[in-house]
Amino acid sequence: MKTAFLQSALLAVAVAACTSKPAEKPELAGTLETVDMGHHPPTVKLPDPEENQGHVGRKPRRITVAQLRESILTTTGRQWSQINALAASLGQPDYALTVSESTEANLVFAKFVEDGAREVCLAVASADLARPNAADRVLFPDVTVANRDFTTMTDDAIKANLSYLSVRFWGQPFAPAERDAWTATFKTVAARAKTINRPEQAWGAMCVAFMTDPRFITY
Amino acid sequence: MSKNSANPALNRRTFMKAASAFAGSTMFGGVSFKAFAQQAQALAPADHCFVFAYFSGGWDQLLNLDPRDPTEFTPERISETRILPGYSLLSQDPSYPTMPIQPPGSNIAFGPAVGNFANHFDVMSVVRGINMNTVAHEVGFRYFLTGKEPNGSAARNSSTATEVVGQMYPKMANKPPVPNLAFNIESYNDRYGGYANALRVSSANDLLLTLSPSPTAIDSEIEKQLLDMRGQPVTCEAQLYDSRGLVTQYQDARKQVRTVLDATLDRYFRFDSTTGDSMAVAMEKSATVARYKLRVGNNGLPNDPRNSSAARAALVATALKKGVSQCVSMNIAGGLDTHFGTQLTQANNQRAGWNALADLISDLKESDHPSGGKFIDHTTIVVFSEFSRTPLINAAGGRDHHITNSCAVIGKGVKHNHVFGASGNVGMASGVVNHDTGLPDPKGYQYLPDHVIATVMAGAGLDYSIMRVEPLKGLLAG
Numbered sequence: 001m002k003t004a005f006l007q008s009a010l011l012a013v014a015v016a017a018c019t020s021k022p023a024e025k026p027e028l029a030g031t032l033e034t035v036d037m038g039h040h041p042p043t044v045k046l047p048d049p050e051e052n053q054g055h056v057g058r059k060p061r062r063i064t065v066a067q068l069r070e071s072i073l074t075t076t077g078r079q080w081s082q083i084n085a086l087a088a089s090l091g092q093p094d095y096a097l098t099v100s101e102s103t104e105a106n107l108v109f110a111k112f113v114e115d116g117a118r119e120v121c122l123a124v125a126s127a128d129l130a131r132p133n134a135a136d137r138v139l140f141p142d143v144t145v146a147n148r149d150f151t152t153m154t155d156d157a158i159k160a161n162l163s164y165l166s167v168r169f170w171g172q173p174f175a176p177a178e179r180d181a182w183t184a185t186f187k188t189v190a191a192r193a194k195t196i197n198r199p200e201q202a203w204g205a206m207c208v209a210f211m212t213d214p215r216f217i218t219y
Numbered sequence: 220m221s222k223n224s225a226n227p228a229l230n231r232r233t234f235m236k237a238a239s240a241f242a243g244s245t246m247f248g249g250v251s252f253k254a255f256a257q258q259a260q261a262l263a264p265a266d267h268c269f270v271f272a273y274f275s276g277g278w279d280q281l282l283n284l285d286p287r288d289p290t291e292f293t294p295e296r297i298s299e300t301r302i303l304p305g306y307s308l309l310s311q312d313p314s315y316p317t318m319p320i321q322p323p324g325s326n327i328a329f330g331p332a333v334g335n336f337a338n339h340f341d342v343m344s345v346v347r348g349i350n351m352n353t354v355a356h357e358v359g360f361r362y363f364l365t366g367k368e369p370n371g372s373a374a375r376n377s378s379t380a381t382e383v384v385g386q387m388y389p390k391m392a393n394k395p396p397v398p399n400l401a402f403n404i405e406s407y408n409d410r411y412g413g414y415a416n417a418l419r420v421s422s423a424n425d426l427l428l429t430l431s432p433s434p435t436a437i438d439s440e441i442e443k444q445l446l447d448m449r450g451q452p453v454t455c456e457a458q459l460y461d462s463r464g465l466v467t468q469y470q471d472a473r474k475q476v477r478t479v480l481d482a483t484l485d486r487y488f489r490f491d492s493t494t495g496d497s498m499a500v501a502m503e504k505s506a507t508v509a510r511y512k513l514r515v516g517n518n519g520l521p522n523d524p525r526n527s528s529a530a531r532a533a534l535v536a537t538a539l540k541k542g543v544s545q546c547v548s549m550n551i552a553g554g555l556d557t558h559f560g561t562q563l564t565q566a567n568n569q570r571a572g573w574n575a576l577a578d579l580i581s582d583l584k585e586s587d588h589p590s591g592g593k594f595i596d597h598t599t600i601v602v603f604s605e606f607s608r609t610p611l612i613n614a615a616g617g618r619d620h621h622i623t624n625s626c627a628v629i630g631k632g633v634k635h636n637h638v639f640g641a642s643g644n645v646g647m648a649s650g651v652v653n654h655d656t657g658l659p660d661p662k663g664y665q666y667l668p669d670h671v672i673a674t675v676m677a678g679a680g681l682d683y684s685i686m687r688v689e690p691l692k693g694l695l696a697g
Contacts, residue, residue, distance in 0.1 A: 104413025
């Protein structure tokens with residue numbers, strides 16, 4: 001009798017367990033469930049910089065000439081006309097006389113990257129000014145100003161475009177404080193560009209600043 | 220084991236470690252690395268400069284560094300000596316002497332094609348009887364450029380200029396913007412960082428491109444704004460990213476670009492234009508134009524200001540004196556592969572190069588070096604060709620390739636007014652000498668470009684262990 005009772009009780013519990021709904025968890029916006037990775041090896045945390053002579057992660061590297069070529073084309077849609085002619089001076093090996101790529105961020109590299117940035121950026125800025133459809137523009141796709149006068153842009157519009165460009169050129173957004181500094185610079189640059197009637201130099205100059213920044217030429 | 224280890228070379232890895240450690244240490248206060256770098260940015264000439272001057276095509280050493288007395292080596296004795304100086308064949312041009320030149324006081328006899336170069340016997344050594352082990356052009360010049368016999372025709376290890384810059388540059392307080400400049404000549408780097416790579420230019424225009432403002436101008440006010448923005452303090456995140464110094468290196472290079480552009484160094488290299496020059500610069504350039512006899516406007520002087528031996532020598536002098544470069548390699552004269560034709564062609568092509576070199580040496584002798592003394596006291600010049608030409612004239616009136624060679628080493632680090640070694644008096648065979656004295660010795664040894672380059676490096680206090688030979692003591696100064 002006792003055995004029959006226990007069997008009935010266990011059956012009742014089992015049926016109840018199969019038919020009951022799981023308890024619902026409260027929904028939290030933006031939270032992620034932890035995924036059990038099973039056999040994934042344990043990850044190693046990056047060392048504390050203070051315990052690693054101030055370093056964290058691997059050493060940054062200067063981009064190669066091939067990477068520079070692709071980066072310029074990808075970010076601006078235009079190629080620097082002299083990049084092949086100056087490739088050897090920028091560090092590209094010819095595998096005849098020089099067998100390893102020089103990725104030294106030296107004077108010659110800095111000089112020629114500046115030359116290239118100016119050529120490409122001012123050309124892109126001029127082309128953008130001629131594009132009636134804002135979405136087709138490279139340097140200021142969401143900016144609409146009258147009479148090519150960028151001094152009329154609001155701070156928010158400038159910041160939004162600078163953030164867009166920082167992601168476009170560096171793959172990372174601005175820190176707010178740095179963006180504010182660049183915004184102030186842009187306003188001065190835009191005013192000067194208006195004064196000298198060279199509107200392409202407003203965003204063109206900022207493009208040069210992005211392209212010659214260490215974040216563009218290192219990874 | 221390094222040679223000259225009393226003055227050990229600071230390698231790049233050590234330098235970068237030190238630089239990054241310094242940068243890291245300054246993150247928490249102390250002297251700013253940038254401020255330190257700025258202090259060291261003023262352009263000043265290197266304390267020890269080098270010039271590698273290459274005569275392309277294989278020179279006739281009877282006409283320059285290893286002459287013979289034509290009254291002794293006569294056509295009648297050819298079967299015995301296998302040497303024919305052929306100086307009488309230059310008689311169409313009376314400016315060529317028909318006997319070897321030996322200026323008063325000189326211990327060195329020169330051939331008739333060296334022109335004014337002979338006047339500088341007091342600052343040079345001539346090495347004769349070098350065994351080149353090759354009569355192939357590309358093998359010979361690569362051998363002399365590196366001091367190591369090529370693998371097949373492929374250069375082995377770095378050029379000597381690269382080796383010099385590779386060892387010296389990290390230790391220099393005032394780093395030249397283009398430490399290693401190769402003018403129309405090959406350069407190799409197999410073990411040093413990019414800082415030692417040569418800027419290879421085929422003309423003065425290429426160098427001007429580096430030293431001149433960007434061809435695409437930005438309004439000066441806007442440019443100033445960009446510069447100011449770049450000079451703003453970086454974030455902690457950026458400092459951490461730069462803990463190994465790459466960003467700092469790039470930023471310093473950009474400052475150096477500004478220094479170079481602000482110094483408007485390009486104007487010194489525009490020998491054919493004085494537009495926009497101040498009175499002082501115009502006078503300096505005028506002196507250069509006169510010294511190197513550069514044709515500017517209607518001045519009636521003979522040498523092309525952009526592409527001539529003289530223009531190249533002027534460019535070298537300017538690059539060294541203005542602190543642009545430490546090492547300059549150049550192809551100073553060509554057209555020497557004269558299997559056919561007359562001896563006069565060979566002599567004319569050689570003389571253009573020798574006279575340009577003579578002007579360069581005069582310039583260095585007369586120019587004060589900021590560290591004291593004259594520039595020639597701070598400069599080592601190696602003059603070479605890939606091999607020489609046969610001591611006998613062939614059926615086509617020219618001379619073919621000959622394995623025994625000679626070279627000149629001038630200035631700092633070597634003996635002056637001195638001849639090391641000798642080629643044989645029969646067929647100008649390679650010499651066998653005592654390396655300590657440079658005198659012919661049947662129990663001595665032959666000597667190769669390796670020995671010459673090892674001597675040049677030892678004379679500069681550099682580690683010459685990569686040469687795998689000992690320097691020629693009989694050639695070293697002091």
